Amino acid sequence: MPLILAGSHRGMVWGGNGLASVRMLVSDxxxxxxxxxxxxxxxxxxxNGRVPCIICGGWANPVQKQGHQVLLAVVYNDRGQIYGEACRSCVNLGAKGIKECLQERIARLRNQLQDLQELERGEVQLPSLEQELSAYLE
Ligand SMILES: [Zn+2]
Structure with missing residues (x-):
């Protein structure tokens, strides 16, 4: 029995029906x-629009079920809170592959963060009007 959660669901706790409460207890x-x-x-x-994949950062396309239903792979933590959705290729990576994918992405994001912090520390020098004009006219 799928749960219908309204609004932004990030960090939202399972609730509502009895089944969810039981699963909540088990995960506790x-x-x-x-x-x-x-x-x-x-x-x-x-x-059936795509949503961001929490694991690889790409897009997760919903999987069409029979009828008009569409399925998404939802990622939960132990407390039954939703982290986000995962794309099909990430799910297919398996537990070990997902860990490796996350480690690679974390390293990439750390490098990117370092670059941004360096940029932020530096003095910003914008092109002069003359330089911009001559670049356009070349
Ligand atoms: Zn993915």
């Missing part, structure tokens, strides 16, 4: 293991 017992759970669920978004 395993809190110390800090696992991430990926579940195929009916999309809570209208239409």
């Amino acid at each position: 017992e395993h809190r110390l293991r800090l696992s991430v759970r990926i579940v195929w669920e009916r999309s809570i978004y209208g239409g």
Whole structure:
């Protein structure tokens, strides 16, 4: 039974029906293991537009089920909170592949952050009007 959550769902806790409460209790017992759970669920978004993949940073296209339903792989933490969605190719990587993908992405983002911090520290020198004009006229 898929849950329909309204509005922004990042960090939203499962709630509503009895089934969700039971699953919540089960995941509370395993809190110390800090696992991430990926579940195929009916999309809570209208239409079948793509959403960002929380793992690779690419796009997650909903998977068409029979009828008009579309499924998304939803990523949960131990507390039943939603991190976001995962694309199909990330799900297909398996647990080990997902970890490797995350490690690579973290390293990439750290480098990018370093570059941005360096940029932010530097003095910004804009092109002069003459330089801009001559570049256009060349
Ligand atoms: Zn992905």
